[in-house]
Amino acid sequence: MAAMRALYDAFNLMYALSLILFFSDLIQPRRFVNRTALVLLFVAFGLESGLLLMRLRALGYVAVYTRMDVLFLVSWLLMLITLVLDTFFRIGLALFFVNVLGYALVAFDTFGRQGKFLFPKHQLDLLVLHVSLAVISYVCFAFAFVYSFMYLIQDRVLRAKRWNQLYFRLPALERLDTFAFRSVALGVPVLLVAMVLGVIWGKLVLNRWILMDPKPLATLIVWLMYAVYLGFRIRSGWGGRQLAWYNMFCALAVLLNFAVVNDYSNFHHAF
Missing domain, CATH: 1.20.120 (Four Helix Bundle (Hemerythrin (Met), subunit A))
Structure with a gap:
């Protein structure tokens, strides 16, 4: 539980920092800021993937039986799809806006679990x-x-x-x-x-x-x-x-x- 909590905190931090940098690049385009934001988004994706694997190992099945588990999985899929598309087609602002939605889902998922997953004192x-x-x-x-x-x-x-x-x-x-x-x-x-x-x-x-x-x-x-x-x-x-x-x-x-x-x-x- 402690390892999962630490991983989740790191994931949230990387995800939030990535979106903030993307927003900064939206306001004032700078290649270094954009590349840094993209790297942080890849890191956040890796951390979220690790969380899903740990969840799968702990439960023995893919957690899709509650609304909150579905929201978490949807956010992971949104990140996966946008990263793949941006790698091959450079989708620009769509990468930012879609992941803003994904982060909103993560936030609601995190604090709507009523302590069953990561935050017993959410x-x-x-x-x-x-x-x-x-x-x-x-x-x-x-x-x-x-x-x-x-x-x-x-x-x-x-x-x-x-x-x-x-x-x-x-x-x-x-x-x-x-x-x-x-x-x-x-x-x-x-x-x-x-x-x-x-x-x-x-x-x-x-x-x-x-x-x-x-x-x-x-x-x-x-x-x-x-x-x-x-x-x-x-x-x-x-x-x-x-x-x-x-x-x-x-x-x-x-x-x-x-x-x-x-x-x-x-x-x-x-x-």
């Missing part, structure tokens, strides 16, 4: 994972805030034509804008996964959908605000200064969500 595991991912996303948004703040300072120095020590110590505007963008591009998918896991936790543990609670609603608004930032950064003609101000406004929304909205939530006020 409620705690899921809650810790949900909170951990939310914290990681907030760290990413904090970096984005700092980079945007530095951008505004450097922009002000340049417009005032003050070639002082501050100007030389701050990175170039383009680099600051890129760093802020990459921080948000990482934080957005991580926060999305955290929200999905939070909803799953509410259904499995509280036996109700928690979408109408103030906290999930506010978090969804924050996520949409950052998604709008990514949209403007990629598609529109907004300049760096406007985006920097908007990024700081989004950071204020994160702060209000964390410090104020929690008090009005039915189950987040303890955190």
